[in-house]
Amino acid sequence: xxxxxxxxxxxxxxxxxxxxxxxxxxxxxxxxxxxxxxxxxxxxxxxxxxxxxxxxxxxxxxxxxxxxxxxxxxxxxxxxxxxxxxxxxxxxxxxxx
Numbered sequence: 001x002x003x004x005x006x007x008x009x010x011x012x013x014x015x016x017x018x019x020x021x022x023x024x025x026x027x028x029x030x031x032x033x034x035x036x037x038x039x040x041x042x043x044x045x046x047x048x049x050x051x052x053x054x055x056x057x058x059x060x061x062x063x064x065x066x067x068x069x070x071x072x073x074x075x076x077x078x079x080x081x082x083x084x085x086x087x088x089x090x091x092x093x094x095x096x097x
Contacts, residue, residue, distance in 0.1 A: 001057040001070055005031035005050040015057060015072070042093060047078040047086045055093045 004011040012025040027034070035052055038044040043055045047068055053076060060069045061078075065087060068076045078086055 001054055001072060002074065002076060003031060003034060003052040010034055013072075013074070042089070042096070045086055045089045047076060047082055049079065049082075051076050055090060055097075058090075061087075061090065 001015050002013050004013070006026075008028065008030055010027045010029055010031045012027065014023045014025065017023045018025070031046075031050070031052060035044070035046050038052070044052055045055065046052050053068055053070070057071050058068055059071045059073075061067075062069070065078060065083060067078055070076065
């Protein structure tokens with residue numbers, strides 16, 4: 001559903017558990033590395049330096065567009081610097097899915 005940055009680690013928060021791992025997986029790859037690897041996937045975006053989100057799991061983007069509310073209820077901040085590009089990607093995703 002989404003990823004959090006923790007220095008040189010990335011925490012994956014999943015909708016459904018993976019057998020033997022649960023719904024929380026930690027990777028030694030940085031969030032930036034994961035984002036670079038996912039650039040071809042139009043359902044993944046980076047609303048903030050500390051987060052990656054999968055558009056399929058967004059419940060709502062409030063009118064003020066300062067955050068994303070995920071289907072699990074988690075609220076993720078949208079940085080001012082990344083807001084325009086994130087919302088552009090979101091609108092493209094909505095129009096194609």
